[in-house]
Every structure is written in C-alpha cells, then in structure tokens.
Amino acid sequence: MDRPIRVLVAKPGLDGHDRGAKVIARALRDAGMEVIYTGLRQTPEQIVSATIQEDVDVVAMSILSGAHNTLLPKVVELLKVENVDDVLVIGGGVIPDDDIPFLKEKGIAEIFTPGTPTSVTIDYIRANLKRK
Amino acid sequence: MDLAERLLQGDKRAVARLISMAENHDPEAVEILKSLFSKTGKAHVIGITGPPGAGKSTLTDKLAKAIRKEGKTVGIIAVDPTSPFTGGSILGDRVRMNDLSTDPGVFIRSMGTRGHLGGLSKATQAAVKILDIYGVDYIFIETVGVGQSEVDIAKNADTTLMVMVPGLGDDIQAIKAGIMEIGDVFAVNKADRDGAKRTAREIDMMLDFNHSDWRPPVQMVIAVDNEGIDELLGHLKDHKKHMEDTGKLQQRRTLNSRLEIIDLVQENLMRMILDKSKKEEMINQLAVDVAVRKTDPYTASESILKEI
Numbered sequence: 001m002d003r004p005i006r007v008l009v010a011k012p013g014l015d016g017h018d019r020g021a022k023v024i025a026r027a028l029r030d031a032g033m034e035v036i037y038t039g040l041r042q043t044p045e046q047i048v049s050a051t052i053q054e055d056v057d058v059v060a061m062s063i064l065s066g067a068h069n070t071l072l073p074k075v076v077e078l079l080k081v082e083n084v085d086d087v088l089v090i091g092g093g094v095i096p097d098d099d100i101p102f103l104k105e106k107g108i109a110e111i112f113t114p115g116t117p118t119s120v121t122i123d124y125i126r127a128n129l130k131r132k
Numbered sequence: 133m134d135l136a137e138r139l140l141q142g143d144k145r146a147v148a149r150l151i152s153m154a155e156n157h158d159p160e161a162v163e164i165l166k167s168l169f170s171k172t173g174k175a176h177v178i179g180i181t182g183p184p185g186a187g188k189s190t191l192t193d194k195l196a197k198a199i200r201k202e203g204k205t206v207g208i209i210a211v212d213p214t215s216p217f218t219g220g221s222i223l224g225d226r227v228r229m230n231d232l233s234t235d236p237g238v239f240i241r242s243m244g245t246r247g248h249l250g251g252l253s254k255a256t257q258a259a260v261k262i263l264d265i266y267g268v269d270y271i272f273i274e275t276v277g278v279g280q281s282e283v284d285i286a287k288n289a290d291t292t293l294m295v296m297v298p299g300l301g302d303d304i305q306a307i308k309a310g311i312m313e314i315g316d317v318f319a320v321n322k323a324d325r326d327g328a329k330r331t332a333r334e335i336d337m338m339l340d341f342n343h344s345d346w347r348p349p350v351q352m353v354i355a356v357d358n359e360g361i362d363e364l365l366g367h368l369k370d371h372k373k374h375m376e377d378t379g380k381l382q383q384r385r386t387l388n389s390r391l392e393i394i395d396l397v398q399e400n401l402m403r404m405i406l407d408k409s410k411k412e413e414m415i416n417q418l419a420v421d422v423a424v425r426k427t428d429p430y431t432a433s434e435s436i437l438k439e440i
Contacts, residue, residue, distance in 0.1 A: 002156075003152075003155070003156040004219055004220065004221075004244070004246075006152075025222055026222070028220065029215065029218065029220035029221060029222050030215075030218050030220055031218070031220060032218045032219040032220045033220050034214075034220065034221050034223060034244050035220070035221065035222045035223065036223045036226060036242050037222055037223065037224045037226070037227060038226045038227060038230065038233075039224075039226070039227035039230065041230075042230070043234075045233075045234050046230060046233040046234055049233045049234045050226060050233055050240075052144055052145055052148055053144060053147075053148055053233075053239055053240055053241055054148065054241065054242060055145075055148035055149055055151065055152045082145075083145075084145070
C-alpha cells in the first residue's frame with residue numbers, strides 16, 4: 001500500500017482531558033499515518049459523520065469516563081446503519097478487563113488499556129486494516 | 133451504481149472516496165473528473181490563509197455557520213502539514229468545527245500536504261472540483277499556517293481571505309512582497325487584543341498603494357465571539373460580485389486554469405521521468421557519481437532527460 005493509513009482519533013463522551021488521545025495521535029503520526037484529530041466531547045453521531053467525510057481506515061476512540069459500554073457500541077451500530085463496513089474500530093482508555101469481551105462482541109475489534117506500548121497499537125492497526 | 137453516479141446523487145461517501153482516490157493518484161479519479169468537469173465552476177471558492185494560530189479554522193467555522201443560516205451549503209477543505217520525515221500528520225482543523233460535523237449541508241475534509249509546498253496539497257484542486265460537482269454553494273479552502281511566500285491559495289480560489297492577528301511585527305511586514313499581495317479581503321482576528329487597531333491601520337496603509345479597481349476591505353473580527361462575521365461574509369460576497377460584474381472572475385479563472393495545466397504537465401512529466409524503476413536506479417547511480425565527483429549534477433540531469 002503506497003498511501004498513508006488514515007486514522008480518526010476521537011474522544012466520545014464527557015472526558016475532561018485528552019492527554020492519552022494526543023499521545024496516541026502523536027505516535028501514529030510518527031508511524032507515518034494521517035491522523036484526523038477531533039478533540040473532546042464527541043457524540044457517536046459526530047464520530048460517524050467524521051468517519052465518512054474523512055474516509056478513514058481506522059476509528060480509534062479513547063474514553064476515560066466509564067461510558068464505554070454505551071458509546072463505543074453505539075458508534076459501531078451507527079456505522080452499520082450507514083453501510084460503512086470497511087473501517088477498523090478500536091478503543092482505548094480506562095476500560096476494565098471484564099468489559100472487554102462485551103465490547104468485542106459488539107464489534108470493537110480491539111481494546112488497548114493503560115500501559116500498552118504505542119508500538120503494539122501501531123502494529124495492530126497495520127495488521128488488521130480492512131481496506132487495501 | 134458507480135462512483136460518478138453516486139457523486140451526482142449527493143452521496144457523501146462517494147465524495148469522500150473520490151477525494152481519497154485523487155489524493156492517492158488513482159487514475160480512475162482523473163477519469164471521473166474528466167467526465168464531470170463541465171459541472172464545476174458553480175461554487176464560490178474562497179481561500180482562507182494566514183499565519184499559524186491566527187484563527188483560520190475558527191473563522192471558517194463561523195463563516196460556514198453564517199452561510200448555513202442563509203440556507204446555502206458549504207464544503208470545507210482544511211489542509212495541515214505532513215511531516216517531511218515520517219510522512220505522517222496530525223490534521224486538527226476539525227477540532228474547531230465540531231458543531232458542523234453532523235450538519236447535512238456541510239462537508240468537511242482534512243488533507244495533509246503530503247510533501248507539497250505552497251500551503252496546499254496537490255490534490256486540493258481535485259477536491260475542490262469534487263465538492264463543486266457534489267453541488268455545494270460555497271467551498272472554503274483553509275491553508276496550512278503560512279509564512280511569507282505560500283501563495284498557492286490564490287491560484288485556487290475566486291476570493292482569497294487573508295487572516296491576520298495583532299502582534300506579529302511592525303508595519304514593514306505589511307509592505308513586504310508575498311502573501312500580503314494576495315488578499316482580496318483582510319480580516320484582523322482577535323480584535324479585542326492590544327494592537328489590533330494598529331494592525332488594521334498598517335494593512336490599510338499598505339492597501340492605499342493598491343491601484344486595482346477593487347480596494348480590499350479590512351474587517352476587524354473576534355471569531356470566537358462571532359463578532360464581525362456577517363460583515364466579513366458580506367465583503368466576501370461583494371468581492372465575488374465585483375469580479376463577476378467586471379469580467380475579472382473569468383480572467384482569474386483563465387489564469388488559474390493556465391497554471392493548473394502547466395502544473396499537471398510538470399507533474400505528469402516528472403512521473404514519466406522518475407516513476408520507471410529502471411530510471412530510479414539510474415538516478416541513484418548518478419547521485420553516487422555526482423557525490424564522488426565522477427560527474428556533475430548538470431550533466432547528470434541532461435543524461436536523464438536524454439533517456440525520454
């Protein structure tokens with residue numbers, strides 16, 4: 001693939017800061033990806049709309065507030081409604097291990113919890129793109 | 133249904149995919165643009181440029197909202213720099229435009245410069261055409277934060293809006309050649325800050341030397357507070373009307389088309405010369421030869437040209 005991977009980095013919900021998302025955005029940038037950064041307090045509708053307009057390969061959502069079980073599946077659901085089936089959806093942030101199987105069942109491909117080296121996320125993205 | 137048809141029917145995903153294809157040099161995108169080119173030229177294309185942090189994105193957001201109130205539609209192309217080292221980028225202009233994200237009458241696309249200098253990316257022109265065919269009434273192109281000489285935006289827009297802020301230098305900056313020459317409309321943003329009036333006055337003085345029949349207006353705005361936005365939009369519309377009434381819009385578009393044709397010739401020529409892997413080897417070998425002084429760069433470039 002001789003085009004850069006495009007990633008939407010989004011913060012759904014009401015988190016007060018986006019330090020982690022910015023670290024990830026920066027790491028993906030340094031890995032040669034085009035990162036579309038949307039900032040704090042995004043609704044699932046805004047995330048889906050940006051996903052479509054920006055034609056991204058990956059949606060990476062960071063969430064710290066505890067609302068992950070509601071907001072992350074909602075994004076996957078809305079993407080399905082819009083017939084978007086070639087975008088890899090991943091999540092990260094403060095997410096308890098017990099919730100991860102539920103989120104995966106709902107269509108979030110992988111969850112990266114605090115302490116994950118950024119290289120793991122980068123490798124995962126490169127290996128799991130749905131589009132050539 | 134193919135992409136061209138979907139684009140004509142107003143499918144946002146077709147718009148998005150076509151822009152990606154244009155960015156990635158997909159020949160199919162060029163074919164589609166060829167077939168639909170006659171449908172372009174309807175939108176008012178407005179370039180927004182200015183130094184980093186001047187408030188270009190915030191201003192774009194507010195102008196787009198003012199246009200939406202009139203029931204018109206908007207396309208926004210926001211360009212941010214690509215790293216010359218890794219090829220990666222952080223495109224952060226959407227942060228200031230979040231409310232517009234779900235508005236069905238707005239389409240926002242972020243683009244990395246991908247190695248292109250001048251404040252835009254190579255595919256910006258294609259993206260403008262795609263949005264024009266899609267059918268928006270206004271297209272804003274927001275450049276990367278510019279310095280003094282990134283004037284590409286003027287080759288791509290009907291109207292160029294130059295966004296300035298107070299405190300960036302004395303009046304000699306205002307009379308320098310380069311970006312200060314391309315503004316059709318000037319906005320002094322953050323007008324509540326010290327020195328804003330002085331900045332506006334300095335720009336005004338520079339414009340007094342302007343001999344064309346359009347005297348660029350200088351509008352004080354506070355973008356975050358939505359102050360001065362309606363007036364600014366009025367100036368942008370006046371400029372387009374002036375250009376239409378005097379026949380200058382056609383002149384400018386002719387000049388810009390000429391530049392675009394030359395650019396495309398250069399681009400295609402470069403691809404012909406450099407893309408062939410055999411020539412790539414040849415160039416690498418010549419580079420080594422030049423570095424060890426076996427040959428000189430002038431002869432080396434001539435021998436590549438002889439190959440075509």
